[in-house]
Amino acid sequence: MLLLFFITAVLMVVLIFLLRNRTITKFISIGYAIMHILLSVYCWSNQNFTELRYFTFNSTGVLLLSILSVLAIPTLYHGFIYTRGNDLKKFNIYHGALITLMTFMSGAYLANGMTVLWIFVEATTLAVALLIYHDRTEMALEATWKYVFICSAGIALAYLGILFLGFIYGREDAASLTFSSLSVLINQANPMYLKIAFLFVLIGFSTKMGLFPMHTVTIDAHSVAPPPVSALISTTLMNVGFLAIYRVYTLFSSSSILPFMNRVLIFAGLLSLLVAAGYMLKAKHLKRMLAYSSLENMGLVAIATGVGGSGYYAAILLIVLHSFAKSSLFYQMGQLSRVLGTFRLDDCGNYMKLYPAGSLVLITGLFCILAIPPSGLFISEFLMMKGLVNNGQWFVLITAIILLCFVIYAMSTRFMHIIFSNPRQYPEFTPSGKVRPVETVTQFLLLGVVIAICFYQPQFLVDIINQSLSLLPR
Amino acid sequence: MIIYLIVLFAVTLIYLASAERLLNYVRLIAIQGLLLCGIALLELKDVNTANLVFIVAETLLFKTLLIPYLLSAIIGKSGVTKVHRQAIPGFYLLLFSIGAMLLSVVLANSLINPFINTIYMTIALYTLFTGLLLIVTHRLIISHLIGFLIIENAVFIFSLAVGSEMPMLINIGILLDIFVGVLILGFFGLRLKPNTNELTMLKD
Numbered sequence: 001m002l003l004l005f006f007i008t009a010v011l012m013v014v015l016i017f018l019l020r021n022r023t024i025t026k027f028i029s030i031g032y033a034i035m036h037i038l039l040s041v042y043c044w045s046n047q048n049f050t051e052l053r054y055f056t057f058n059s060t061g062v063l064l065l066s067i068l069s070v071l072a073i074p075t076l077y078h079g080f081i082y083t084r085g086n087d088l089k090k091f092n093i094y095h096g097a098l099i100t101l102m103t104f105m106s107g108a109y110l111a112n113g114m115t116v117l118w119i120f121v122e123a124t125t126l127a128v129a130l131l132i133y134h135d136r137t138e139m140a141l142e143a144t145w146k147y148v149f150i151c152s153a154g155i156a157l158a159y160l161g162i163l164f165l166g167f168i169y170g171r172e173d174a175a176s177l178t179f180s181s182l183s184v185l186i187n188q189a190n191p192m193y194l195k196i197a198f199l200f201v202l203i204g205f206s207t208k209m210g211l212f213p214m215h216t217v218t219i220d221a222h223s224v225a226p227p228p229v230s231a232l233i234s235t236t237l238m239n240v241g242f243l244a245i246y247r248v249y250t251l252f253s254s255s256s257i258l259p260f261m262n263r264v265l266i267f268a269g270l271l272s273l274l275v276a277a278g279y280m281l282k283a284k285h286l287k288r289m290l291a292y293s294s295l296e297n298m299g300l301v302a303i304a305t306g307v308g309g310s311g312y313y314a315a316i317l318l319i320v321l322h323s324f325a326k327s328s329l330f331y332q333m334g335q336l337s338r339v340l341g342t343f344r345l346d347d348c349g350n351y352m353k354l355y356p357a358g359s360l361v362l363i364t365g366l367f368c369i370l371a372i373p374p375s376g377l378f379i380s381e382f383l384m385m386k387g388l389v390n391n392g393q394w395f396v397l398i399t400a401i402i403l404l405c406f407v408i409y410a411m412s413t414r415f416m417h418i419i420f421s422n423p424r425q426y427p428e429f430t431p432s433g434k435v436r437p438v439e440t441v442t443q444f445l446l447l448g449v450v451i452a453i454c455f456y457q458p459q460f461l462v463d464i465i466n467q468s469l470s471l472l473p474r
Numbered sequence: 475m476i477i478y479l480i481v482l483f484a485v486t487l488i489y490l491a492s493a494e495r496l497l498n499y500v501r502l503i504a505i506q507g508l509l510l511c512g513i514a515l516l517e518l519k520d521v522n523t524a525n526l527v528f529i530v531a532e533t534l535l536f537k538t539l540l541i542p543y544l545l546s547a548i549i550g551k552s553g554v555t556k557v558h559r560q561a562i563p564g565f566y567l568l569l570f571s572i573g574a575m576l577l578s579v580v581l582a583n584s585l586i587n588p589f590i591n592t593i594y595m596t597i598a599l600y601t602l603f604t605g606l607l608l609i610v611t612h613r614l615i616i617s618h619l620i621g622f623l624i625i626e627n628a629v630f631i632f633s634l635a636v637g638s639e640m641p642m643l644i645n646i647g648i649l650l651d652i653f654v655g656v657l658i659l660g661f662f663g664l665r666l667k668p669n670t671n672e673l674t675m676l677k678d
Contacts, residue, residue: 122650149618
């Protein structure tokens with residue numbers, strides 16, 4: 001099935017560029033989304049099954065793959081709208097690159113060894129570069145350059161971490177080893193090697209997860225990327241980075257370096273929160289503000305993982321729900337720019353009058369992303385804080401709460417300004433852009449899922465998250 | 475023989491830290507590609523033909539010929555011959571480089587492992603630190619590119635340190651890295667203004 005998926009994806013991309021027809025490209029993209037959903041269903045029903053030697057359908061990978069399947073349809077839908085006015089070449093490059101990116105991310109989710117995972121992560125950089133450069137402006141060029149350069153340098157560092165894993169094993173085929181075969185060797189390894197490998201992997205894959213200190217790369221990418229692409233970069237691609245770090249964390253969790261890894265993750269998480277809070281207070285660009293919000297959420301994920309115990313569950317739940325809430329906000333940013341013609345905060349305002357459905361998405365999304373009840377993210381942040389209290393980590397808890405207050409203040413005031421106030425720059429400005437309310441339905445559906453999770457967590461979700469945590473110390 | 479090539483490689487790193495002419499950077503990158511080819515061919519005894527072709531392509535074709543050619547094209551286009559706007563003077567950079575070398579020796583010796591070669595570990599760490607130093611201390615885009623290419627060389631040496639056979643999976647990884655390097659050079663290097671440090675349109 002997986003081989004069929006990869007071959008079909010390649011054929012679809014080739015067909016898009018060969019046939020050069022807008023309608024056919026749309027059909028191919030929809031076909032791809034359906035195929036992706038079928039792959040997810042297949043992976044759910046064949047969990048822990050290995051295919052093509054290098055891919056295993058384990059619970060964490062399958063869960064993240066399913067999130068991508070869910071987001072594939074609205075991303076394609078909003079992408080069709082965004083690229084409506086583009087010439088055929090740009091239209092085809094956009095959709096070809098989007099299918100390529102989703103295929104690489106799927107490969108990364110299902111990879112059962114570090115080297116294969118690394119190859120797919122590196123490959124996502126190339127597809128994302130094409131998508132960020134979509135508008136062909138000087139700013140797009142600068143953002144793409146920064147993205148490719150910093151990601152490549154970061155991922156080269158991650159590769160050094162993987163090679164350190166090879167040193168533990170001591171044989172030339174180390175890079176081909178699966179996570180499960182490496183786990184047997186971890187307890188005999190020199191802890192110094194494990195610490196170095198973990199640090200390299202954390203710093204390297206932070207470029208994808210968007211965690212401090214490599215967060216800048218994604219922030220700039222968001223400023224210029226088409227909103228549906230931002231939705232993917234900020235959610236499913238960040239999940240790829242998280243997965244890579246989480247796999248190594250899980251692998252090393254049975255060794256003596258677990259407290260070291262926890263301290264490093266909490267430190268990186270707190271710094272991410274600090275940077276996010278600081279920059280959100282001075283943010284003037286809406287998409288950059290949402291990008292800093294992603295940094296804040298990834299910081300919380302890192303802290304939750306570092307807390308251990310109930311924090312592990314909180315981290316995975318946060319990853320799932322953040323994906324839905326953040327992507328809906330980014331889709332809405334696309335509509336906002338069509339109505340207001342800008343992403344600059346000073347030029348935005350009166351959104352409630354101009355587009356009430358979009359304003360409702362912004363208000364609901366604000367509650368969801370800030371983890372204010374009835375947002376499902378409240379559950380995960382509550383579990384994280386409970387873990388901090390149980391561990392007696394009061395300094396981390398108080399610092400995190402103070403920084404979260406700044407984040408809440410920064411986002412709320414900005415969103416309220418957009419929705420209810422006049423634009424600061426030109427108060428009498430009346431934009432002419434129109435969006436049909438039906439185009440907002442997918443955003444409400446995604447936010448609806450985030451809210452529903454606050455009241456009811458379906459058993460299949462609880463089970464798969466618990467399975468993902470089965471190898472971690474409880 | 476390998477030890478001489480490794481010493482020569484270390485010399486190129488010292489020179490890279492102190493050089494100010496961009497053309498010297500290009501020559502040193504080409505020489506490093508050649509040295510890596512020699513080291514790999516002498517070190518990898520049990521390598522099969524496919525892997526051998528891979529390694530020769532990586533080192534000779536890409537690292538020695540294609541990348542220096544692209545770098546020369548970028549320098550020719552920009553018209554800048556010297557790194558005149560680096561953040562700190564070359565002398566201090568040289569001191570940092572020597573510090574990095576000492577740190578690499580200490581680190582490699584504290585990480586002694588029966589499976590890996592300490593000399594490779596030392597030179598790989600030193601290469602990594604030199605690449606990072608160039609990226610951090612220089613302000614021109616072209617210097618950052620060169621720093622990135624040096625980090626790629628560090629990855630190559632690290633992968634040699636693990637054994638006498640280089641598996642295809644590592645080769646694919648390294649080749650993908652090189653491909654990205656060529657993409658950065660060929661596409662962005664020729665479009666951006668490599669003689670400036672003014673990548674400041676995107677800021678808060």
